Amino acid sequence: MNFLSHYYFDRDTDNCYFVLGTVLPDLLKNADKNVILHPEKLKHTDKNVNHIIAGWNKHLEVDRHFHSDDFFLTHSHQLKKELTPAIVGSPVKPFFLGHIAIELILDNLLITTGEIGINEFYDHLDSCQEETITEFLKFAEMKDPEKFLRFYREFRKSRYLHTYINIDQITYALKRICMRVWPNPFTAGQEASMTTILLNYRLGLMDVFMGVFNSISAKLTLPGKN
Template sequence: MNFLSHFYFDRNCNDAYHVLGSVMPDLLRNADKEAQIKIERLPSQNNPAITSIISGWKKHIEIDRHFHSSLFFKTHAHQLKLLFVPVLTESEVKPFFLGHIALELILDNLLLSSHTVFADDFYDHLKNAEPEKIADFLVLNQIHPQKFLNFYASFIHEKYLYSYRQPDSVAHALKGICSRIWKNAFTKSQEAAVTEVVKFYRNILAPEYMLIFDETEHLLIQG
């Protein structure tokens, strides 16, 4: 799941560090591809902020495990892949990869556009997490903090998740993600075709997308 979909499960949480932890695996991956954290190896901490980040991180892993093994994910990622296959002729982008990421971004779009989650609430939590305490967590994991903190400040400042309200912006975000992996991800005509697929499939998902959130929430409660 993407940032706002993870936030859905902590939308009523009042702990900024837990919310940060719930999206930090993805933030850290974007900030520094070489940084790795084995969260299960960390000993118990006396620092409440670090304890909360660890708790959020573990919840992130659990949510993704449920999501990626769900019939919902397997079905819709596959259907999107099939729609992307003719679009990606002569492109290096893998249709399965694009189907996977597109599904996650469409879910964020639906949560935002239905006012189920609010980007303001998400960013407010991130702003309330003190850089010094984030640095303590990174240093504990033998990661030099400044590279992440610079990325984190930019991520909050740019607020690009607001753009996910628009399907066109979702397609643009997909191009940006793919461009980090493949030098020439989409041509302009391919980007336009990806946009049409996103719009089409968003309408398919709209009536039933909350099923995966309800299912995942139930599994989280069961433990």
């Protein structure tokens, strides 16, 4: 799941560090795809660092349930099939595109149906002290925490997730993700075709998409932090 879909499960949580932890694995991948951390079983003397670790573990649990859910398996496969003709000649693997596309569509639907508030999400991130984040990253043995912090400051400043309300920006987000692996993933024509497909697919999910969130909520064992 993407940032806002993870946030959905803890949208009523008051603890900013826990919320940060629930999206931190994906933030780190965006900041540096080569960074691999495993803080899952660590315990710190600082309670806020431990809240980040607890949120990190919640992220892992949500992703486990999501990637085994029939909703994800069905719709990532169907999106792969529908997007494949639109990207003929592209180096991007269709199964990768289907996987990421369904996650971004879910974020868009959470925003456009009012299930979550983006400003509240950013308020949580803005409330976290950099000293605590740095301590977590050092504790988890990240060699260059400042590299992440530079990305994190820009991520918060840009308020980029607000753009997910527009389907053409979902295509742009897909392109940006693919560019981490393939320098020039799509032509302008391919992007236009993808946008049309994603728009139509999104409309078909509007009345049923909350089913996957309800299904995962019923399976979760890790609570939020208030």
